[in-house]
Amino acid sequence: MESVTLKDTAKETKKDTLIEIKNLKKYFEVERDLIQKLSSRTKRYVKAVDGVTFDIKRGEVFGLVGESGSGKTTTGRLIINIISPTEGSVLFDGVDLTKLSKRELKHFRRRMQVIFQDPYASLNPRMKIGKTLMQPLEIHKIGTPREREEKALELLGKVGLTPPEIIFTKYPHQLSGGQRQRVVIARALILNPDFVLADEPVAMADVSMRVLLLELMMDMKKEFNLTYLFITHDLATAKYVCDRVAIMYLGKIMELGPLRDVFQNPLHYYTKALLAAIPIPDPDHKRKVDIPKGEIPNPIDPPAGCRFHPRCPYKMDICEKVEPQLQMIEEGHYVACHMY
Ligand code: SF4
Numbered sequence: 001m002e003s004v005t006l007k008d009t010a011k012e013t014k015k016d017t018l019i020e021i022k023n024l025k026k027y028f029e030v031e032r033d034l035i036q037k038l039s040s041r042t043k044r045y046v047k048a049v050d051g052v053t054f055d056i057k058r059g060e061v062f063g064l065v066g067e068s069g070s071g072k073t074t075t076g077r078l079i080i081n082i083i084s085p086t087e088g089s090v091l092f093d094g095v096d097l098t099k100l101s102k103r104e105l106k107h108f109r110r111r112m113q114v115i116f117q118d119p120y121a122s123l124n125p126r127m128k129i130g131k132t133l134m135q136p137l138e139i140h141k142i143g144t145p146r147e148r149e150e151k152a153l154e155l156l157g158k159v160g161l162t163p164p165e166i167i168f169t170k171y172p173h174q175l176s177g178g179q180r181q182r183v184v185i186a187r188a189l190i191l192n193p194d195f196v197l198a199d200e201p202v203a204m205a206d207v208s209m210r211v212l213l214l215e216l217m218m219d220m221k222k223e224f225n226l227t228y229l230f231i232t233h234d235l236a237t238a239k240y241v242c243d244r245v246a247i248m249y250l251g252k253i254m255e256l257g258p259l260r261d262v263f264q265n266p267l268h269y270y271t272k273a274l275l276a277a278i279p280i281p282d283p284d285h286k287r288k289v290d291i292p293k294g295e296i297p298n299p300i301d302p303p304a305g306c307r308f309h310p311r312c313p314y315k316m317d318i319c320e321k322v323e324p325q326l327q328m329i330e331e332g333h334y335v336a337c338h339m340y
Helices: 006-016 034-039 072-079 102-111 129-139 145-158 177-189 207-224 235-241 259-264 269-276 317-321
Strands: 017-029 045-057 061-065 087-092 112-115 195-199 227-232 244-249 252-258 327-330 333-335
Touching (some): 045 072, 045 227, 072 227, 102 112, 129 177, 244 259, 244 269, 252 259
Antiparallel strands (some): 017 087, 244 252
């Protein structure tokens, strides 16, 4: 029997990884008027994502959670290369997407699809549902017109839009919000992708519809063997679907780990506060952790040291001066905080 070496284990780990993000940064230049340009030569930047490193394993649902302005959506857009990073790399199946030409990227785009938050904005109001679904196949020159139609009808059935032949002929405004999001899910799947970025996919749906859409996404994950990056501001939604989660704050990851560990043993005060903010339907329930006071600081000029220090009740002297790095506290569970 062959013995397994450390090298083999490393290879195995890489084989398990679909996406590796290393030190990813995105700075957006702040627009200045003429007077500002004349009075100062220094350009200013919004540091939307500021040195983020993590990986996404094949077949998992990785959650990126944070308030608005935390950089989670920008991170998602960098991963699927809708925008280019200021620094850092995104490896998809071992290939650095940031180094590819537009033509080379086209092949990878087919393997990566997106479900956006607002189904109405992401569907062309003048295009019938059938055409919307067949368009990606046309762009990638896949199948005959008849085969494309059959594929579109098949997917409409799979996402629960029946009868498919009727839905095929409708315009987006003739469907309900939940039905439109099902169309968006079907469109994301029509090219048979490996990876789907779901950016707040149920945030605009009614509460009753949310669970059904999440169940549909999980059914589709099994059927299509998908890997998801699930972006949400809501830890309660993340709990429903994610295998691992990363908590983002002001362009940085504060905590990362398996969902169960982060929920049962949150390490960062910010994670504890997010968990405490999940509503409990009990009028006598008392929160164990206070919600951090104040707003998320300005990403143009983020606080020195730990970015969370202006809102942290446990702030120490070191917190204002030295930036804490993510460190592993227990197997696969990381935190960026000087308390550990
Ligand atoms: Fe609070 Fe300091 Fe930890 Fe930041 S590093 S979360 S300020 S204790």
